[in-house]
Amino acid sequence: MSLRERCRAVLSGLTFLVVLPCGAAQVTLSLGSIQHPAFEAEGVTVAFDTAKRGTADIRFNRLRVAREEYRGLKIHCAGFFFDGRQLDCPEGTVLRENARGRERPTLPFSFAWRAQDGFLSFSMHDVDAVAFSPLVKRLRGWQPQGTIDFGLTVEGDKAWLGLALHDLAFASKEGDVSGKDILLTLAGNAERRNGVWQWHARFDWPQGELYRAPWRRAAGVTMTAEGSLTPTVLEVSLAQLNVAGTGGVTASVRWDRVLGEATDWGFITDEIDLASAMREWLQPWLSSLGFPAWQAAGHARFSAEWKAGSLHRFYAGLDGAQLADSTGYVELSGVNAQVPWEDLTPTDASISVAAGRLGDLPLGGFALPLRLDGREATIKGLTAPMLDGKFVIDLLRLAKTKQSEVPVQANARDSGRYAETKSQSGWHAEFEGGIEGVSMPKLSRALKLPLMAGSLTARVPRIAYEENMLRLDGALSIEVFDGGIIVHQLRLMDPFGKERRFIAEVTARNLDLGMLTRTFAFGSIEGRFDVDLHDLEMQNWQPLRFDARIASSEGDYPRSLSIGALKDITALGETGQPKALERVPERSGFSFGYDRIGLSCALRNGVCLLDGVAREGDGIVLMRGSGIPSVSIIGYNRRIDWEALVARFREVIAGRPGAVIE
Numbered sequence: 001m002s003l004r005e006r007c008r009a010v011l012s013g014l015t016f017l018v019v020l021p022c023g024a025a026q027v028t029l030s031l032g033s034i035q036h037p038a039f040e041a042e043g044v045t046v047a048f049d050t051a052k053r054g055t056a057d058i059r060f061n062r063l064r065v066a067r068e069e070y071r072g073l074k075i076h077c078a079g080f081f082f083d084g085r086q087l088d089c090p091e092g093t094v095l096r097e098n099a100r101g102r103e104r105p106t107l108p109f110s111f112a113w114r115a116q117d118g119f120l121s122f123s124m125h126d127v128d129a130v131a132f133s134p135l136v137k138r139l140r141g142w143q144p145q146g147t148i149d150f151g152l153t154v155e156g157d158k159a160w161l162g163l164a165l166h167d168l169a170f171a172s173k174e175g176d177v178s179g180k181d182i183l184l185t186l187a188g189n190a191e192r193r194n195g196v197w198q199w200h201a202r203f204d205w206p207q208g209e210l211y212r213a214p215w216r217r218a219a220g221v222t223m224t225a226e227g228s229l230t231p232t233v234l235e236v237s238l239a240q241l242n243v244a245g246t247g248g249v250t251a252s253v254r255w256d257r258v259l260g261e262a263t264d265w266g267f268i269t270d271e272i273d274l275a276s277a278m279r280e281w282l283q284p285w286l287s288s289l290g291f292p293a294w295q296a297a298g299h300a301r302f303s304a305e306w307k308a309g310s311l312h313r314f315y316a317g318l319d320g321a322q323l324a325d326s327t328g329y330v331e332l333s334g335v336n337a338q339v340p341w342e343d344l345t346p347t348d349a350s351i352s353v354a355a356g357r358l359g360d361l362p363l364g365g366f367a368l369p370l371r372l373d374g375r376e377a378t379i380k381g382l383t384a385p386m387l388d389g390k391f392v393i394d395l396l397r398l399a400k401t402k403q404s405e406v407p408v409q410a411n412a413r414d415s416g417r418y419a420e421t422k423s424q425s426g427w428h429a430e431f432e433g434g435i436e437g438v439s440m441p442k443l444s445r446a447l448k449l450p451l452m453a454g455s456l457t458a459r460v461p462r463i464a465y466e467e468n469m470l471r472l473d474g475a476l477s478i479e480v481f482d483g484g485i486i487v488h489q490l491r492l493m494d495p496f497g498k499e500r501r502f503i504a505e506v507t508a509r510n511l512d513l514g515m516l517t518r519t520f521a522f523g524s525i526e527g528r529f530d531v532d533l534h535d536l537e538m539q540n541w542q543p544l545r546f547d548a549r550i551a552s553s554e555g556d557y558p559r560s561l562s563i564g565a566l567k568d569i570t571a572l573g574e575t576g577q578p579k580a581l582e583r584v585p586e587r588s589g590f591s592f593g594y595d596r597i598g599l600s601c602a603l604r605n606g607v608c609l610l611d612g613v614a615r616e617g618d619g620i621v622l623m624r625g626s627g628i629p630s631v632s633i634i635g636y637n638r639r640i641d642w643e644a645l646v647a648r649f650r651e652v653i654a655g656r657p658g659a660v661i662e
Helices: 003-018 274-288 440-446 513-519 563-573 642-654
Strands: 026-036 039-049 054-065 068-082 086-096 107-114 119-128 145-155 158-171 177-193 196-212 215-218 221-229 233-243 247-256 261-269 294-307 310-325 330-342 347-358 361-363 366-373 376-386 389-400 427-439 455-466 469-472 475-480 483-493 501-512 528-539 542-552 560-562 591-604 607-611 614-616 619-626 633-635 639-641
Touching: 039 068, 158 196, 215 274, 274 294, 330 366, 347 376, 361 376, 361 440, 376 427, 389 455, 427 440, 440 455, 501 513, 513 528, 560 563, 563 591, 607 642, 639 642
Parallel strands: none
Antiparallel strands: 026 039, 039 054, 054 068, 068 086, 086 107, 107 119, 119 145, 145 158, 158 177, 177 196, 196 215, 196 221, 221 233, 233 247, 247 261, 261 294, 294 310, 310 330, 330 347, 347 361, 347 366, 366 376, 376 389, 389 427, 427 455, 455 469, 455 475, 469 483, 475 483, 483 501, 501 528, 528 542, 542 591, 560 591, 591 607, 591 619, 607 639, 614 619, 619 633
């Protein structure tokens, strides 16, 4: 029997009931199965009294709705009345048996229908939240508490909807979603005009707390909305959302009911409080990604427009903003910005900063020349005052690239140590710039370091971020200690992750030993030295391996060291201070000459294998003396724990006697 035939048979039966004699007590209808695009039912039984006010029962052996299957579902109605033109069920309940045949909590409801004026009413009052488990099968796993009121009324071309949740509490098994003490209400009305439903709604959340990892939000949210509904489109023409302590948003959206997606939407915010937005919305997300905490103040405005499946327009503005990260690396104050963006149209942003700080380095005020073009942002020609020098950005470019997950080997030399993988983010960035003419004494005081002489100039030819790697193209040049330092083949893998890895080669030439030793309270040494640091690899800024060598520079220059320097160098390589040095007077102007100074360290597995300028028996020569008197320094501990060696350096520089290194 077809569905149409089944429905015709049921209607015939119902029509028959209307003309039954008064003596008839009860009628039972049994239907094998009913199939419909919206549901499937098997073993359907309908039983009701023919008296004016009686009872009715509908039972489903199996009911499948919206991919959910219910077995043993029963609907009972007390005070039931039906005469073909009117149906009343003032006291209805829904029951469902569990797998063991036991009934779950009942879900009470009331229902009324009139054919004459198209009246329909469905309501539930003061219902325990757990009673919804007959229909929402997974609800019990959330341990719901609280009560719910719901009402829907339709009368002709008008409709009203009401929903209220009182003292609602719930929690997922995983603990990543929960709510407590929630009170919220939803009220709406609609009217059909020319086949289109015009609707209005209001949402209020005045009490309670909601947690959705990583966000936690207290009550204080209201929203009003209006729009239209057709069989194919849901349109929200105007929605106004207000979040207490943060600000408000005005939005619109057009939802294609056939495609099941938003085809057009847009929003514009009121003045947003940055401190609240950072604390409640951005920071939980940043913390979940492993980023440090940020603080913000001031106000912001945003707007966006989405059309035909893509972002068409965006705007961001800042007014008197302050931004700082908890690590103390970055701080900006007096930030004002107007940043417009349009698809397929280049735009220029206006951004100014009154003052800032990078680490302990103060920055003067500057303007940021930002150009936005599609998925690319570019800064060119930025100059910001830094102490008596300047911080320069010749080029900073950030672009969104195509995503890829293809693993890539860096090069043959690194094949046994790490492998790169394509970034999931699909972002590419590059930077050219540096620091020019910064006074080392001023820089030393700003960084709270020992006082250094000279000036600092550091130029970055190009550093790029791509495939989850920061890579230096060319060499980073630093002028300091009256010499030059070159950093090349620099790479930083997974720079924003917890297992960031750093690789580089470092070469320094002709550095002034006098400037260096006077800077770090080491005994005075006059001369020049070179540094070669090969195969440097660090993880989370802790060295894993390297081959380092420090040696006297070639050339003709004064070479001498004080007795204090002699004792400091000896303390690095000896198990104790030689008795002979105790008898040498530490008087002004007294020094030793030397021919060569050299120290090398090959770090592997936390152990440093030391070497010097030559070998003598079981010892290594750290310094070869010259002149009269002549003193050479020989060490006998070649294998030294790296952390112990670093501790010895710190103690020697601080002027304290070091622990014995075995």
